[in-house]
Amino acid sequence: MRKKTIAKRPPRKKVYKLPTKPSTRSQDRTFTPSSSPPTSPPRCDPMAQTKNTPRYPASAKPTPPPKTTPSKPSSLKPGSSKGKRPAVEEPVPETAKPKSMSVPVCSQSGSVHFYVKGRDIILNNETISDSLKYTDVGLYAYTSVKWDEGVGISYHDALAHICEHIGQSQTCPAENANKCDDSEWEGEFFPAINKIKYEGPSSxxxxxxxxxxxxxxxxxxxxxxxxxxxxxxxxxxxxTGADPFGAPTKHWPWEDGTNSxxxxxxxxxxxxxxxxxxxxxxxxxxxxxxxxxxxxxxxxxxxxxxxxxxxxxxxxxxxxxxxxxxxxxxxxxxxxxxxxxxxxxxxxxxxxxxxxxxxxxxxxxxxxxxxxxxxxxxxxxxxxxxxxxxxxxxxxxxxxxxxxxxxxxxxxxxxxxxxxxxxxxxxxxxxxxxxxxxxxxxxxxxxxxxxxxxxxxxxxxxxxxxxxxxxxxxxxxxxxxxxxxxxxxxxxxxxxxxxxxxxxxxxxxxxxxxxxxxxxxxxxxxxxxxxxxxxxxxxxxxxxxxxxxxxxxxxxKLVEDGALAELVRKRYQSFDTEIGAQIEAGKADFDFLEKKVKEWGEPKVASAKQELAEMILQSAL
Known part of the structure; x- marks a missing residue:
C-alpha cells in the first residue's frame, strides 16, 4: 500500500497553553447550581469583531509564565503528545489564599465583558489570544480558578493588564457584592451601546x-x-430565560446572583x-x-x-x-x-x-x-x-x-x-x-x-x-x-x-x-x-x-387614501336614510317596519366586498 505523504509545516512561534480539556456538557447533562453562582462569562459580540482589530493589545499581552517541570494537575486528563506542548503551571506559594470564585469587573467601561468584547477576546471554546485557549467547562463553572487551569495564566493577572491598558481600576466585583453600595457600580451598564437614533429605512x-x-x-x-x-x-x-424544562440562560453582567x-x-x-x-x-x-x-x-x-x-x-x-x-x-x-x-x-x-x-x-x-x-x-x-x-x-x-x-x-x-x-x-x-x-x-x-x-x-x-x-x-x-x-x-x-x-x-x-x-x-x-x-x-x-x-x-396612508373608509360607508349606506335614522334613534317599532316591508317587497342584498377591503389594506402595507 502506498504510504501517505504529509507535507511539513513551517515552524510555529512558541506558545504557552495547556492541553484542551473535554467539555463536561456532553458527559453530564445534569448540574446543580451553587447557592451563589458566579458571574457568567463574557460573550462574543459578532458586531464588535473586525479583521483589523488585534485579538489582544500588544501593550497588554501578559507575559507567559516561566518554564518549569511541575507535576501534572490532577484535574487535567492526559492528552496525545502529537502536536502538543507540555502543560505549564504557575508556581503557587505555600501561603497562597484560595482564589475568588467569581469574575471581577473593570469600572467605567462596565465589566470585562464589554472591554473584552471591544478587543475581540472571546471565551467559550473560542480564541482568547494567539497563545491562550479556554475550554467550555459547563454552566456556572466560569470562575477564575477554571480560567487559570484552562488558560495557563492567572485571570486576575490578565485582568490587571486589561485594566491598566485602559487606565481603569477594578470596582465592585461580584464576590464583594454584599460589601458594595449600589453607587460603587461605576460607569455605564451598556457601554457598548450608544443612544439609539433614527436612521431611516435604508439603514x-x-x-x-x-x-x-x-x-x-x-x-x-x-x-x-x-x-x-x-x-x-x-x-x-x-x-432569566428559564422555562418549565430548563434553567436560566440569561446572566447579565451587572447581576451578582442575589435578590438583595x-x-x-x-x-x-x-x-x-x-x-x-x-x-x-x-x-x-x-x-x-x-x-x-x-x-x-x-x-x-x-x-x-x-x-x-x-x-x-x-x-x-x-x-x-x-x-x-x-x-x-x-x-x-x-x-x-x-x-x-x-x-x-x-x-x-x-x-x-x-x-x-x-x-x-x-x-x-x-x-x-x-x-x-x-x-x-x-x-x-x-x-x-x-x-x-x-x-x-x-x-x-x-x-x-x-x-x-x-x-x-x-x-x-x-x-x-x-x-x-x-x-x-x-x-x-x-x-x-x-x-x-x-x-x-x-x-x-x-x-x-x-x-x-x-x-x-x-x-x-x-x-x-x-x-x-x-x-x-x-x-x-x-x-x-x-x-x-x-x-x-x-x-x-x-x-x-x-x-x-x-x-x-x-x-x-x-x-x-x-x-x-x-x-x-x-x-x-x-x-x-x-x-x-x-x-x-x-x-x-x-x-x-x-x-x-x-x-x-x-x-x-389608509386615512389619506380614504378608499377603505368609503367601502365601509357604502356597505351601510341604506341606513343613511330617513328610516335608517329612525331605526338608529330607536323610533321605528315593529308595526312600522312591517308596513315598510310590505311596501318594498324582497330586499336587495349587496356584496360585502371583503376581498377588495383586503386588497386596499395590502396596498398600504
Whole structure:
C-alpha cells in the first residue's frame, strides 16, 4: 500500500497553553447550581469583531509564565503528545489564599465583558489570544480558578493588564457584592451601546430606528405621543430565560446572583440607562419585581420604599415617568387560590394591603395608571368553587381600590387586564366583553378601563384588533400591552410584536380612539430563551417600536387614501336614510317596519366586498 505523504509545516512561534480539556456538557447533562453562582462569562459580540482589530493589545499581552517541570494537575486528563506542548503551571506559594470564585469587573467601561468584547477576546471554546485557549467547562463553572487551569495564566493577572491598558481600576466585583453600595457600580451598564437614533429605512445598523421617528408628525400628532412607549421592568430586567424544562440562560453582567435590595437598586440604575438610551420616557413595574419580598410585610414594604426612593431620584434626573404600576398577586404561594377571590379571608386582606402599598408607590412616582392583572382570579374546577361568591368578593376588592385611590389623591386610571386562562383553567376577566359586563353589573364602569394585551386576545380566541375595538366602542380602551403569541403554541409566549399587518390593525383602533393617553404601549414582551446578548434587549425593543411605527404610517396612508373608509360607508349606506335614522334613534317599532316591508317587497342584498377591503389594506402595507 502506498504510504501517505504529509507535507511539513513551517515552524510555529512558541506558545504557552495547556492541553484542551473535554467539555463536561456532553458527559453530564445534569448540574446543580451553587447557592451563589458566579458571574457568567463574557460573550462574543459578532458586531464588535473586525479583521483589523488585534485579538489582544500588544501593550497588554501578559507575559507567559516561566518554564518549569511541575507535576501534572490532577484535574487535567492526559492528552496525545502529537502536536502538543507540555502543560505549564504557575508556581503557587505555600501561603497562597484560595482564589475568588467569581469574575471581577473593570469600572467605567462596565465589566470585562464589554472591554473584552471591544478587543475581540472571546471565551467559550473560542480564541482568547494567539497563545491562550479556554475550554467550555459547563454552566456556572466560569470562575477564575477554571480560567487559570484552562488558560495557563492567572485571570486576575490578565485582568490587571486589561485594566491598566485602559487606565481603569477594578470596582465592585461580584464576590464583594454584599460589601458594595449600589453607587460603587461605576460607569455605564451598556457601554457598548450608544443612544439609539433614527436612521431611516435604508439603514443596516441593527442598533438604530428605521421607522420610528419620535418627533415626526403623523395625523396631527408626533409619533411619540401616539405611542407613549414603555419598558416592562419585569421582562427586561428580571427575565432569566428559564422555562418549565430548563434553567436560566440569561446572566447579565451587572447581576451578582442575589435578590438583595442592593442588587435591586443596581437593576434600577440599569433600567434608567436602558430607557434613556432607547429614547423612551415611560416604564412599568410590579412591586415584587423591583424590590425583594421580605420575611414580614414590614420588611417587604421597607424594601420597596428604599428602591422606590432611588427610582424617584433617577426619574427626576432623566425626566422619566411611570406609565403604570401594579402589585404582583400571583407568584407567592399564599396566592395559590387567588388573591381577591381566594377562599381564605387572610389572603384577601394581605392582597388588599399589598395593593395599597403598590398604589402608594405608583402615586409617589407620578404613575399615570394602576393595573390589576388577576392571574389567579379564577378557578381550576367548579366542583369546589362558589363562583358567585368569588365574583362578589372581587367586586368588593375593586370598590375598595377605587375608594383608596380617591383617599390618597391618586388621579391615575385604574386598569383591568383581561386574560382567559393560564395559570388558572378559567380566569374571571376572560376577555374585553366579559370584563366590561362585570364592570357594568357591579357599577364600576366609570371607575376602570381595560389594558388590552395582544397575546391574551389570541388566547381567548380573538384577534388583538377585535379586543381593542370591543374596548374602544365601550369607552374602555385605556392601555395596550404590545406583544404577540405564536400561532402554533397554545400559551402566553409574550413575544415582541413584529407582524406589520397586525400592527396596522392595532393602530386603526388607536387612531379611531383619538390616541391612548394617559395610557400607552407597554412592551410586555421578553427575549426568546436563546437570545442571551445584552444588545438583544435593545434590538428586540427597536424592532417592536419600528413595527408599530410602520403600522401607524400604514394607517395614515389608509386615512389619506380614504378608499377603505368609503367601502365601509357604502356597505351601510341604506341606513343613511330617513328610516335608517329612525331605526338608529330607536323610533321605528315593529308595526312600522312591517308596513315598510310590505311596501318594498324582497330586499336587495349587496356584496360585502371583503376581498377588495383586503386588497386596499395590502396596498398600504
Amino acid at each position: 443596516k445598523n441593527p442598533l438604530s430606528f428605521k421607522w420610528y421617528n419620535a418627533e415626526e408628525e403623523i395625523l396631527g400628532k408626533k409619533m411619540k405621543d401616539w405611542f407613549r412607549f414603555s419598558v416592562a421592568f419585569w421582562h427586561t430586567f428580571r427575565g 435590595v442592593k442588587m435591586a437598586k443596581r437593576r434600577m440604575r440599569a433600567n434608567f440607562e436602558f430607557i434613556n438610551k432607547l429614547g423612551i420616557d415611560l416604564w412599568c413595574f410590579h412591586d415584587r419585581d423591583i424590590a425583594p419580598d421580605g420575611e414580614s410585610l414590614e420588611e417587604a414594604n421597607a424594601n420597596l420604599d428604599e428602591v422606590v426612593a432611588l427610582a424617584k431620584e433617577l426619574q427626576t434626573q432623566g425626566k422619566k415617568k411611570v406609565l403604570w404600576g401594579t402589585a404582583q398577586l400571583f407568584m407567592h404561594p399564599r396566592y395559590m387560590h387567588g388573591a381577591a377571590t381566594s377562599s381564605e379571608l387572610g389572603v384577601y386582606a394581605y392582597a388588599a394591603t399589598q395593593v395599597k402599598k403598590a398604589m402608594e408607590a405608583t402615586h409617589y412616582l407620578g404613575g399615570e395608571n394602576f393595573v390589576f392583572w388577576g392571574g389567579r382570579e379564577g378557578y381550576q374546577s367548579l366542583l369546589n368553587t362558589d363562583m358567585e361568591r368569588e365574583l362578589n368578593h372581587l367586586a368588593r376588592f375593586f370598590e375598595a381600590a377605587v375608594a383608596y385611590k380617591k383617599k390618597i389623591g391618586f388621579n391615575g386610571t385604574l386598569l383591568i387586564e383581561p386574560k382567559p386562562q393560564e395559570p388558572t383553567k378559567h380566569q374571571y376577566d376572560w376577555d374585553a366583553a366579559t370584563t366590561s359586563n362585570f364592570l357594568r353589573k357591579y357599577g364600576l364602569i366609570g371607575e376602570f378601563k381595560l389594558n388590552i394585551e395582544c397575546n391574551h386576545a389570541t388566547l381567548s380566541g380573538h384577534s388583538c384588533h377585535h379586543e381593542l375595538e370591543t374596548a374602544r366602542i365601550s369607552g374602555l380602551l385605556g392601555n395596550i400591552d404590545a406583544n404577540t403569541g405564536d400561532p402554533q403554541v397554545g400559551w402566553d409566549t409574550d413575544q415582541f410584536l413584529v407582524d406589520i399587518q397586525e400592527a396596522t390593525m392595532i393602530m386603526l383602533s388607536v387612531v379611531r380612539n383619538g390616541g391612548i393617553a394617559p395610557g400607552g404601549f407597554n412592551f410586555d414582551a421578553k427575549l426568546r430563551r436563546e437570545s442571551t446578548d445584552v444588545e438583544d434587549l435593545f434590538i428586540a425593543h427597536i424592532i417592536g417600536m419600528d413595527t408599530m411605527a410602520r403600522g401607524l404610517k400604514n394607517v395614515a
